[in-house]
Amino acid sequence: MPAVTALKAISCYQPDGVLPVAKLPGLAALDAGEQETCARLGIDEVRADDSQSAFDLAARAARAALADAGLTADEVDALVLVDARAPEELMTSSATRLQALLGADRALTFSLGGLGCVSLTPALLTARGLLAADDDLEHVLVAHGSKPPTPLRYRHPVTVSGDGGAAAVVSRRGRVRIVDIVQETNGAHWDLFRVDYRDRPTAEWREECRDIPSYSFKLAVETRNRLRDLHRRLLDRNGLTPRDVTRYLSHNLSLGAFEFTEEALGVEIGTVCRENLRQYGHLGPNDVLLNLRAELDRDTLGDGQYAVLLSASPVAAWSLLLVQIGDGAPATYYL
Structure with a gap:
């Protein structure tokens, strides 16, 4: 092991x-x-x-x-x-x-x-x-x-x-034990968002979406399905159900994104995510660490409790991280 x-x-x-x-x-x-x-x-x-x-x-x-x-x-x-x-x-x-x-x-x-x-x-x-x-x-x-x-x-x-x-x-x-990680990608969306920077002053750089309908509908449907499958696989292979997870923490994009994830997985995203979204906006891959750290600072996750950290990217990539807090963690792990 x-x-x-x-x-x-x-x-x-x-x-x-x-x-x-x-x-x-x-x-x-x-x-x-x-x-x-x-x-x-x-x-x-x-x-x-x-x-x-x-x-x-x-x-x-x-x-x-x-x-x-x-x-x-x-x-x-x-x-x-x-x-x-x-x-x-x-x-x-x-x-x-x-x-x-x-x-x-x-x-x-x-x-x-x-x-x-x-x-x-x-x-x-x-x-x-x-x-x-x-x-x-x-x-x-x-x-x-x-x-x-x-x-x-x-x-x-x-x-x-x-x-x-x-x-x-x-x-x-360490107090936060990494139990398991799942990740998937789809290269078909590798250039959905891009910045054309060659021969342009920095002041003229702008991030643009190649196909907004594709992002809003096609990728949204795929994201829903991917997150559902990854969530099911993550919990099943660790012998857990959604009720065993104390907190779901998402990357911070928008209120609509939180609602989308909650509907897709049938879970509730932690309120700290909405608070951090409101005052910090999106911080790329740092979002889930910011949200987890905020939960730990508030002492809202106790020994033995599980949290799932969700991230998605329009490149496209999806990942879920399962962690367990403190001394109640089991003796063996996937990681």
């Missing part, structure tokens, strides 16, 4: 600057229908700081996670950076830059991504694999800085993106 994997520490960082959605740059230039859709998302404001890059956000969260775990950088055995959606420079390594900044000189270091909002999942799968493959490894640091690549933070018709960093120390022991 593979070694137990746990989240030893989870830390999130948001900059101080608050940007009301009503004052988003470029919002006034959108047509009336786009503005109305944006206003109905359930997002009042986001955090924004143009002086901090995605790398800066990831670095702040990574330092906080190490402090929360009571670790020094020299105790990090592996460092996995989830790539930013738009790198600051080409032909450089943000992962080794973070390694040098933290002083994690002995850490096996690399980056990964490519699944948008679901990119946390392969990072956790990789951390699990590293711990299972090498008994000498004890702590894997996973970090990501989420910052929209375009000046217009509104992605029509989906969400509004804010700035934020998140990091987790994945270890063999």
Whole structure:
């Protein structure tokens, strides 16, 4: 049986600057229908700081996670950076830059991504694999800085993106034990959203949907079916029912997305997700870590209780993560 994997520490960082959605740059230039859709998302404001890059956000969260775990950088055995959606420079390594900044000189270091909002999942799968493959490894640091690549933070018709960093120390022991992960992808939607940036000033970058009807209907139907199948498989292979799960935590896109997921799975999304959506907007793969950390801070998940973390991305990818809290967890795990 593979070694137990746990989240030893989870830390999130948001900059101080608050940007009301009503004052988003470029919002006034959108047509009336786009503005109305944006206003109905359930997002009042986001955090924004143009002086901090995605790398800066990831670095702040990574330092906080190490402090929360009571670790020094020299105790990090592996460092996995989830790539930013738009790198600051080409032909450089943000992962080794973070390694040098933290002083994690002995850490096996690399980056990964490519699944948008679901990119946390392969990072956790990789951390699990590293711990299972090498008994000498004890702590894997996973970090990501989420910052929209375009000046217009509104992605029509989906969400509004804010700035934020998140990091987790994945270890063999910790209060949040990772029980199982399921993930699926469909490459047919690989370019549904894109930013045409070649030979364009950054101020002119805009994220556009290739086919809004396909996103709103075809992908929505597939997402409903995929989430249902993944949810059933996740619970069945762990001998659980939905009633055994204390909290469902989703990525934060919109109020409509929460309602869609609740209807598709017959579950209730935790209220903390709506609260974080309202004040932070969408933070890419960091959403579920932000929501889980908020639940832990409020002490609303007790020993032995289960939570399911759901993520979906229009690339398209879907994932569900099953965790169990504290000392009530069983002795063996899928991970």
